[in-house]
Amino acid sequence: MEIVVDRLSIREGIEKRMTDSIETVLKLADGLLVVDVVGGEKISFSQSFSCPDCGINVDEIEPRSFSFNNPFGACPECHGIGYRMEFDEDLIIPDKTLSIAQGAIAAPGWQSVVNPDSYSRAILDAMAEFYGFDLDTPYGEYPEDVHDLIWYGTGGQRVEVHYTGRHGHGVYNIAFEGLLGNLQKRYRETGSETTKQEYESFMQITPCHVCGGKRLKKESLAVTVGDKNIAEISEYSIIDLKKFMDELTLTDRQKQIGRLVLKEIRSRLGFLVDVGLDYLSLARATATLSGGEAQRIRLATQ
Ligand SMILES: [Zn+2]
Numbered sequence: 589m590e591i592v593v594d595r596l597s598i599r600e601g602i603e604k605r606m607t608d609s610i611e612t613v614l615k616l617a618d619g620l621l622v623v624d625v626v627g628g629e630k631i632s633f634s635q636s637f638s639c640p641d642c643g644i645n646v647d648e649i650e651p652r653s654f655s656f657n658n659p660f661g662a663c664p665e666c667h668g669i670g671y672r673m674e675f676d677e678d679l680i681i682p683d684k685t686l687s688i689a690q691g692a693i694a695a696p697g698w699q700s701v702v703n704p705d706s707y708s709r710a711i712l713d714a715m716a717e718f719y720g721f722d723l724d725t726p727y728g729e730y731p732e733d734v735h736d737l738i739w740y741g742t743g744g745q746r747v748e749v750h751y752t753g754r755h756g757h758g759v760y761n762i763a764f765e766g767l768l769g770n771l772q773k774r775y776r777e778t779g780s781e782t783t784k785q786e787y788e789s790f791m792q793i794t795p796c797h798v799c800g801g802k803r804l805k806k807e808s809l810a811v812t813v814g815d816k817n818i819a820e821i822s823e824y825s826i827i828d829l830k831k832f833m834d835e836l837t838l839t840d841r842q843k844q845i846g847r848l849v850l851k852e853i854r855s856r857l858g859f860l861v862d863v864g865l866d867y868l869s870l871a872r873a874t875a876t877l878s879g880g881e882a883q884r885i886r887l888a889t890q
């Protein structure tokens with residue numbers, strides 16, 4: 589819904605009326621304003637950092653928006669760590685020429701599948717029965733749909749599991765969550781540090797799929813200076829960063845806004861180059877610096 593608040597032609601002396609109209613609009617429309625230019629295109633304005641077309645809303649940009657140690661700036665998926673530990677199928681099924689019945693699954697809790705009386709075997713037997721595959725096929729030879737059922741689960745479809753345990757024979761309707769989902773659940777739920785470590789030996793460290801290892805939320809990564817976001821700039825070596833800063837072209841207004849911080853950055857970069865640390869990059873974790881390097885950097889920050 590749109591409300592027409594005023595019609596104006598631009599001329600000397602209408603500033604007061606225009607200001608009043610704009611204020612009225614912003615109050616009425618929650619900070620959104622559209623100017624319908626006669627014979628031209630509509631121009632949208634927003635008081636907040638939001639786009640009226642796609643509904644994206646960005647919080648006010650502050651220094652903490654650019655810190656992955658701060659929940660305000662950190663990627664919500666990996667909480668600013670940048671990587672995740674994920675189960676790796678190649679570690680869980682190390683030999684894909686083996687069948688499940690032969691013990692293809694090496695992960696904890698699943699080695700018992702080789703035993704025809706085990707509960708884990710009963711689940712996979714039920715899966716095989718319901719979906720029409722068998723457990724004697726080498727794991728690597730399953731067609732993709734069967735592989736996905738075993739690895740990712742049935743997506744909620746229940747299968748009838750027949751199992752004889754200590755308490756007698758029972759039939760259970762189970763929606764198998766897949767090897768991956770099952771291992772993730774066990775890993776999450778175990779209280780034992782030793783067991784956790786055992787599971788972790790079947791995991792790989794992979795970059796966070798949301799931030800790609802850049803550790804910041806996407807709104808922060810969308811902020812650029814000279815077409816580069818803070819993650820890209822941090823990856824430059826000091827010498828390349830100095831070059832980038834020297835070649836940065838800014839409008840007069842931008843120069844004025846950034847004057848102090850640019851001066852500060854240039855002087856610190858100059859210092860790092862002078863003390864011979866120009867091969868480092870800002871993204872390099874301080875823990876990996878040699879003692880001498882760390883000391884020279886501490887001097888530059890003082
Ligand atoms: Zn938009």
Ligand SMILES: [Zn+2]
Nearest residue numbers: 663666796799
């Ligand atoms: Zn992330």
